[in-house]
């Protein structure tokens with residue numbers, strides 16, 4: 001079980017590593033074949049505006065950093081293993097400095113690895129209340145046995161909300177109640193820079209993880225894509241946790257695609273089919289050439305329906 005999980009994680013890391021290099025044009029070729037425990041290095045930063053950056057570390061989720069006179073605001077903080085490298089990169093940004101605030105777009109360790117360090121330093125850790133709750137309990141993914149330990153109190157979000165909020169700087173944030181990825185997803189909106197950070201509620205690279213253990217589901221992916229379109233215009237840069245920066249047209253295209261897949265999966269469910277049969281029915285076939293092998297995604301997406309629309313529920 002563990003062995004399998006490990007292998008998948010390494011595959012995922014390799015995939016993300018390659019993707020980040022292409023997106024940001026950074027030279028990550030040298031990292032191929034590097035040992036799994038190699039010290040993470042910053043591959044590059046993408047400047048979105050004078051004060052807003054995407055920091056990319058191979059194998060890590062995207063981190064957004066906003067610099068300012070009072071220090072740096074982060075949207076997500078990478079994994080714990082990458083924390084030191086990230087903090088160094090952030091303080092080295094033009095106008096950079098120590099972090100004063102971090103948003104957790106959801107509870108996954110790829111987003112919350114810097115929490116302990118920042119919590120110990122007395123910084124604000126902002127998250128949806130559901131994200132805080134998941135971080136106070138141990139979680140195990142039934143599909144691969146991967147276990148997540150609760151975070152120490154000091155590392156848990158210390159400023160939570162339910163619907164929306166606004167910082168003095170004008171940055172706005174809000175809950176994505178559709179539960180696209182987990183039931184604690186949030187967005188962060190930088191209106192002045194016209195940038196929208198969406199975490200894993202939208203994937204910028206390949207099929208998404210549907211974490212139904214903590215509330216995510218395929219219907220939520222569709223709902224989230226619809227909701228987030230209302231916060232964007234044709235010029236908005238939309239930054240997901242994984243992959244490249246997206247635009248409104250990408251959200252529209254993804255909304256169509258996941259809507260189609262959702263319809264097909266619910267039809268299969270209503271016919272009494274199971275996850276294996278859903279995979280065999282190839283409900284994503286016209287998208288696979290572009291998106292990659294869908295089996296894991298289809299299985300999780302189908303299972304996620306049990307919690308929300310099971311005819312037996």
Ligand SMILES: [Zn+2]
Nearest residue numbers: 106108181200
């Ligand atoms: Zn995630």
